[in-house]
Amino acid sequence: MFSLATKISMSVGGLIAGYCLKWTDFTAGSDAVQTPESIWKVCALTFVVGPLASLAALALISRYPVNKAFIENIRHHLDLEK
Numbered sequence: 376m377f378s379l380a381t382k383i384s385m386s387v388g389g390l391i392a393g394y395c396l397k398w399t400d401f402t403a404g405s406d407a408v409q410t411p412e413s414i415w416k417v418c419a420l421t422f423v424v425g426p427l428a429s430l431a432a433l434a435l436i437s438r439y440p441v442n443k444a445f446i447e448n449i450r451h452h453l454d455l456e457k
Contacts, residue, residue, distance in 0.1 A: 395420055 399416035402409060409417075 395424075 396417075399420060400410065400413045401417060402413070
């Protein structure tokens with residue numbers, strides 16, 4: 376299941392990255408020359424996407440109830456099962 380989830384997330388990430396590069400008018404190829412507007416769009420996109428991804432991760436992590444009491448409770452239950 377982990378392998379499937381990893382492959383799906385990589386595929387979706389690649390799809391989104393491809394559309395983002397298309398939006399920035401990025402030109403592919405070893406001899407391609409990027410326009411100043413394209414370079415500015417790529418820089419702006421990477422400057423904005425990083426913090427947005429961090430905020431989205433923070434929103435997901437904040438709902439995850441792991442704290443010291445939670446860990447101690449798990450350890451207590453594991454000790455009882457032995």
